[in-house]
Amino acid sequence: MNDKRFRKYWSFSIFLSLLGTFELEAKEEEKEEKKTERNKDKEKNAQHTLGKVTTQAAKIFNYNNQTTISSKELERRQANQISDMFRRNPNINVGGGAVIAQKIYVRGIEDRLARV
CATH class of the missing domain: 1.20.5 (Single alpha-helices involved in coiled-coils or other helix-helix interfaces)
Incomplete structure (x- = not known):
């Protein structure tokens, strides 16, 4: 068992x-x-x-036809009037009588559209 x-x-x-x-x-x-x-x-x-x-990336935007006048260049030129500053650039003309009434004309752009 x-x-x-x-x-x-x-x-x-x-x-x-x-x-x-x-x-x-x-x-x-x-x-x-x-x-x-x-x-x-x-x-x-x-x-x-x-x-x-x-x-x-770096944001770089270059204007092809940009005219820049620095403060150093203003001192170097010792210009008394606006027309003296832009005299070297043939695309920019300054017109008008008195200094306060002068306008800047850029070739190809109306005076109303030029931001100066």
Whole structure:
């Protein structure tokens, strides 16, 4: 009778150990599948994700026909009238009588549109 019990418990313990082994294998396979899915998702997202992008720019706008007279140049020329300042530039004329009534005329631009 002892022998029957021993066989019964022994077979039951083997059954449980096999069941546990199958359970562990199933969990390991499940972990592997999840890991594979995560890697696929990472690869899929990596295809659509840019790395660090750095841009640099400087805002430079050059006027091709710009006339600039600096304060140093004003001192150097020692001009008493506006016409003296623009005398060297053939595209600019100064007209009018009194100093307060003088107008600056730029070739190709009406006097109303020239901002001076």
